[in-house]
Amino acid sequence: MSGRWPVFVHGTTLSDQPDAVLLPGARRTAAVEGQLWAMPSGRSALVLEPGRKVEGELVDPVPDRVLGMLDLMEGVGEGQTRRELVDVVVGLRRERAWTWVTEAARARVGRRVPDGRWRPVRRRGDQG
Numbered sequence: 001m002s003g004r005w006p007v008f009v010h011g012t013t014l015s016d017q018p019d020a021v022l023l024p025g026a027r028r029t030a031a032v033e034g035q036l037w038a039m040p041s042g043r044s045a046l047v048l049e050p051g052r053k054v055e056g057e058l059v060d061p062v063p064d065r066v067l068g069m070l071d072l073m074e075g076v077g078e079g080q081t082r083r084e085l086v087d088v089v090v091g092l093r094r095e096r097a098w099t100w101v102t103e104a105a106r107a108r109v110g111r112r113v114p115d116g117r118w119r120p121v122r123r124r125g126d127q128g
Contacts, residue, residue: 006060007067008032008088008099011044011118014057022073023059023066030058030090032099036118037110044118045102045110048086054116058090058097067098074100 008030012019015027036054037045046054067083074081081100088097113119 005085006058006088006095006097007062007070008056008058008086008097010036010046010054010056010099012042013059013070014118017118019073022069023062025059025061027057027059028090029055030088030095030097031055031116032086032088034101034116035104035107036113036116037102037107038113038118039107039110044113045081045107046099047104047107048084048101049104052116056118058088058095062098070100076100080106 007023009023011017013023014020031053032046033048033050033052034054035047035049035052037047039045071077071083074083076083081102083098084101085096086099087094
């Protein structure tokens with residue numbers, strides 16, 4: 001899988017989130033059709049679903065080595081997610097981008113985010 005495509009992010013790698021430092025590329029506001037879930041781990045999960053919108057950012061460029069690291073972080077090797085090319089809406093245009101997708105049955109252990117906008121989820125024991 002090549003990094004020639006930008007990456008759509010929707011959770012802890014958004015520009016105002018703690019993992020943003022992992023993706024130093026330029027960012028643009030973007031959206032995909034799907035449903036966003038807040039998982040018990042404090043991370044987000046994207047389920048592709050027509051008719052619903054998940055807001056996020058398109059990051060470009062993203063080197064291949066960073067994509068590999070994100071695959072590990074997202075649990076691709078364990079079958080938690082899969083990296084997939086999806087249609088992303090940026091302004092009035094559609095573009096293709098990589099993102100990490102979760103199966104609906106796996107996401108249901110989390111909490112659905114009805115408006116499709118990520119907000120950090122506090123886990124039990126978190127300070128602050």
